[in-house]
Amino acid sequence: MFETIELFGEKVDIKNNCCVKKGKKPQKAYMKLNLYIKLTDMCNANCSVCSNRGNEKVSSLDYNKLKYVIETLDKKNLINRIGITGGEPFLDMDSLNKTLNAIFEVKPDAFVTINTNGFNINECLKLDRINDIYGIHISRHHYLDEVNNEFFGIPVASKNDIMNVMKNASNDELIRLNCLLMKSYINNIEEVEKYLEMAGMLGVFRCGFVSLMPINEESIKEFIDFNEVFKNTSDRFLKTKEQNDLDICECMNGLYVARNGNLVEYYARMTKELNCPYARQFVYTSDNHLTVGFNKKPLL
Numbered sequence: 001m002f003e004t005i006e007l008f009g010e011k012v013d014i015k016n017n018c019c020v021k022k023g024k025k026p027q028k029a030y031m032k033l034n035l036y037i038k039l040t041d042m043c044n045a046n047c048s049v050c051s052n053r054g055n056e057k058v059s060s061l062d063y064n065k066l067k068y069v070i071e072t073l074d075k076k077n078l079i080n081r082i083g084i085t086g087g088e089p090f091l092d093m094d095s096l097n098k099t100l101n102a103i104f105e106v107k108p109d110a111f112v113t114i115n116t117n118g119f120n121i122n123e124c125l126k127l128d129r130i131n132d133i134y135g136i137h138i139s140r141h142h143y144l145d146e147v148n149n150e151f152f153g154i155p156v157a158s159k160n161d162i163m164n165v166m167k168n169a170s171n172d173e174l175i176r177l178n179c180l181l182m183k184s185y186i187n188n189i190e191e192v193e194k195y196l197e198m199a200g201m202l203g204v205f206r207c208g209f210v211s212l213m214p215i216n217e218e219s220i221k222e223f224i225d226f227n228e229v230f231k232n233t234s235d236r237f238l239k240t241k242e243q244n245d246l247d248i249c250e251c252m253n254g255l256y257v258a259r260n261g262n263l264v265e266y267y268a269r270m271t272k273e274l275n276c277p278y279a280r281q282f283v284y285t286s287d288n289h290l291t292v293g294f295n296k297k298p299l300l
Contacts, residue, residue, distance in 0.1 A: 001026055001246070002278035008072070008300045012292055013278035019243040019251075026246055032080035033279065035073060036294070037066070038286045039099055040087040045117050046153030049180065049212055049219040052087055059286035061095060063102045069290050069300065070106045073282065081111045081134075087286070090120040093127075100129040113137055115178075118157025121165055131170050137208075138162070140177045141185050143198040151185060162202050178208045181229055181268075182222040189233055193256075196266060200258025211270035226252070226268035237266075248273045248280070 001017035018029040041057040043050075073079050082103055089096050096114075103110050111134050114124075118138045124130060138157055142148040145158045166175055177199055179186055186195055192209060199207050211226045212219040233239075236257045244250035251269040258264055279292035289298035 001028060005076075007076070007078075008290070010299055012299065014078075014292070015278060015280050017246070019245045022242050022244055022250070032078055033281050034081045034083055035070070035079050035282045035284065036083045036085050037061075037099060037103075037284045038086060039084055039089045039095055040092060041286050042091055043086060043088045043117075044091060044119060044154055045088065045156070047117075047151065049182070049216065049222055051215050057286070061099060061286070062288045063098060065288055066099070066284060067102050067106045069284055070103060070110075074107050078282075079107070079110075081113060082107075083113045083115060085115040088117055088119055089114055090116050090123065093120070093123055097127055097129075100127060100133070104129055104132055115139070117152055118161070119154065121157040121161050124165060125168055133171070133174065135171075135176050136165075136174055137176050137178050139180070141180050141182065143191075143195045147185070159198070159202060162204070166203055172203070173205050175202075175204055176206045176208070177204055178210060181209055181211055181224045181226055183224060184222060187224055187229070189229055189231075192229060193234065193236065196256045196264050197258055199264045200256070200260055200262040203262065204264065206265040206267075209266065209268045211268075213271050213274060215274075226270055230268055248276055 002013040003016040004011050004013050014033065015031050016028055017026045018031065020027055039061065040059055041052060043052045084099060100112065103112055113135045114133065115137045118140060121138065124136060140148055141151050149155050162175055166172065179195060181187065186192060196207060209226055212223045214220045214223065230252065237254055239252060239254040241253040249269065249271045251267055253267045256264045256266055281293060283291045283294055285291060290300040291298055
């Protein structure tokens with residue numbers, strides 16, 4: 001479901017339905033979309049299931065153009081969340097700092113998150129706007145540091161690194177963990193429970209478990225449907241919500257009670273259709289184009 005709006009002199013089809021409980025009819029609604037800023041395409045990791053694997057492309061953001069895009073989208077009330085992603089954003093701390101300053105200069109009330117593999121994570125405490133960031137999503141695909149490093153092919157954020165950031169940040173919900181479900185790593189509910197116990201020990205309040213998108217042969221081979229993983233859970237799990245967005249994606253949410261008494265929010269998500277014909281998010285690319293989705297034709 002979509003509606004057509006005019007944006008930067010072009011006609012753009014954007015999503016206009018909200019997510020609903022499984023089995024319910026889709027409901028029309030005015031939707032704000034997430035804006036993703038690809039700070040860089042460069043990545044120091046070597047993840048076999050990722051499209052940015054080992055990318056060494058160097059780029060530079062045009063901050064004036066970025067501010068113009070944010071200001072224009074905001075005036076049209078189109079921005080939900082602004083997510084800074086890559087590549088790996090923490091490879092260039094100066095650019096990350098300038099990007100955050102540009103965002104908050106134009107939109108002081110911006111809801112901003114950063115996606116990272118955890119490399120250089122302790123440096124986040126030096127960012128000018130660290131206290132204004134809503135959350136830093138660390139991709140972590142195993143509860144053991146050594147196995148997680150094996151997957152990335154480099155040393156990334158350890159449990160001690162995460163605890164250090166948690167200890168020194170003013171926002172005690174700054175760090176969230178995102179885990180890809182994979183046949184060779186976290187692949188059943190017992191492994192999910194070990195992961196959530198790690199989160200409870202660290203004091204991390206939210207974890208996501210995501211089924212792989214079919215972007216290459218390895219991601220297809222490693223794919224697990226999250227519904228199979230969460231089919232039979234222990235009494236420590238409380239499922240709170242299940243939703244879907246037409247036939248494009250589906251998700252579930254819940255709470256986990258860790259053995260130390262901490263509550264950990266969890267969600268599971270799966271994208272089922274990669275070629276949606278209308279905009280579900282905006283992307284400001286590392287080469288300074290605005291697109292209506294990842295890897296789409298530039299709008300600006």
